[in-house]
Amino acid sequence: MSIELDLYGARVMRPGGWDAASLSLAGGVIVDGSVGRAVDLTGYDLLPGIVDVHGDGFERHMAPRRGALRERDSGMVAVAAELAACGITTAVLAQFWSWEGGMRGPEFAQEVFAAVDAVAPTVPVDLRVQMRLETHFTESFAEAEAALDRWGIGYVVFNDHLPHKRLAEGRTPPRLTGQALKSGRSPETHLALMQRLHAAGAEVPEALDAFCARLAAKGVRMGSHDDQTSEGRAEWRRRGVFVSEFPETLEAAQAARDAGEPVVLGAPNVVRGASHAGNVSALELIGAGLCDALASDYHYPSPARAAWRCVELGLMDEAAAWQLVSEGPARVLGLTDRGRLEPGLRADVVVMERETRRIAAVIAGGQVAYMSGPVAGRFIA
Structure with missing residues (x-):
């Protein structure tokens, strides 16, 4: 009430x-x-209220240890409480749909979607879902699309986490054993899966073209993750994928801005002052006017802190900085009733x-x- x-x-x-x-x-x-x-x-x-356009900090509530808990609804209630304590009143929970398996696999994703569906009507915070779909997981596109339809998910972002360079060189990817254990596979089986998906890379563009066309016809919002080049951003744009999430270079962010497309950056990057992966600093992009929204990414307290960090560094005034975590992300999501x-x-x-x-x-x-x-x-x- x-x-x-x-x-x-x-x-x-x-x-x-x-x-x-x-x-x-x-x-x-x-x-x-x-x-x-x-x-x-x-x-x-x-x-x-803060509008969080992309965050996966919910994972520790849903599965604090591998196989330890399966009370998904209780975990989602705890997620809503943490979001509220961090000032987040609208939250887009970014859930993987990936060949990587484990907490990134389709089975776990379905559990997250079901938990959001059950809990969202009972909590004040507006809980929403984004599917993070692996580009080379083409064999699961039909199942992913069915899940989007079933759960009413209106936002998809495309990732590619295959270590293509290592696989092309015939080298073993780093951290293979740990990743295999998380997926529930042996290292040999996990590596064979990556090699097979990498080898089928020539089939991916056509599959993405068809898949994105179907989603666009349904009005699904789409974004690309970790853009690196203007050419890559143009390819996504051609498919109707207009949101640029966490671009890794100034070139990619500028290409999105030149085309009038929203750029989403990570709030933890701002708080830290640098990318943990060695990519372009979010502060550099903000200073260049190339940011429309800051997202929690993996740390829910960060959006509020990042806004004030922008003020402390003299990048913008308080109203403009807070818009990066409220009105800006609301606009990215097409939500005109908040922010x-x-x-x-x-x-x-x-x-x-x-x-x-x-x-x-x-x-x-x-x-x-x-x-x-x-x-x-x-x-x-």
Whole structure:
């Protein structure tokens, strides 16, 4: 049940910057005028809820140890709680559909999709799903498409994790034994699978053309992961794959921007100040104006921290930085009803301590999703 509140005394981050006007919530949306119960939030800031366009931090809740737990719904409830505590009111859970098996295989993916389907209607945070499909896993495209249809998944991102260079040279890929164990295969079987998929690479472009055409006809949003070149981005564009997730080079990010396509970068990269894989720094791309949205990637606390990091480094002002984790990702997802604190939009609000920038409370869709510490006294007084 959504709450009716007039929040006053706080700074409110509107699209044009901060102001001191009260923020009223009713019926799950932001409204004009007073609605009743007033809460004094002097000393706090109110910001739009974070829209996380890509994150796989849910994995440790779903399978903390290989084969240890199978209570998927309980894990997903814990995921929703963590998201809320991090200020995330809309979360796209990025789940692999990959030949890699284990937590990246189709069987585990189906369990994640089922858990989201069961839990999403019961929690305030808006839980959504993105399928991360391996390009060379063409033998599973039909099954993947059936899963998209069954679970109503409207976002697919394409990856390619095959170590092509090593396989072409006839060398054993690094970390083979560990990856094989995660997949439930022997190292020999796992290697043979990679070699077979690599050898069939010439068949992949045609399979992708047909698959993407079918998804585009259904209105499925599509993105490419780890773009490296402008030519590669152009190839995806030709297939109707318009989102560029985590481009690895300035060239690829610039190519997406020149074509008017959204660029999604990793918030942990911003917080760290560099890519953990040695690719182009997200801070460099942000400084060049080549970022539309920051995503949690694998660490849910990072979006909020990354926004402030951009401010601390002088890359942009507070309103512009917060847009990278709210309005920007909402636009990438085509969600026009959130990402800003304006009348008529979803009541997704982050209550933040002004001095420490700690998240004190979160309202998602007009419901309390998280609250901790002294701020609770303001709401129950």
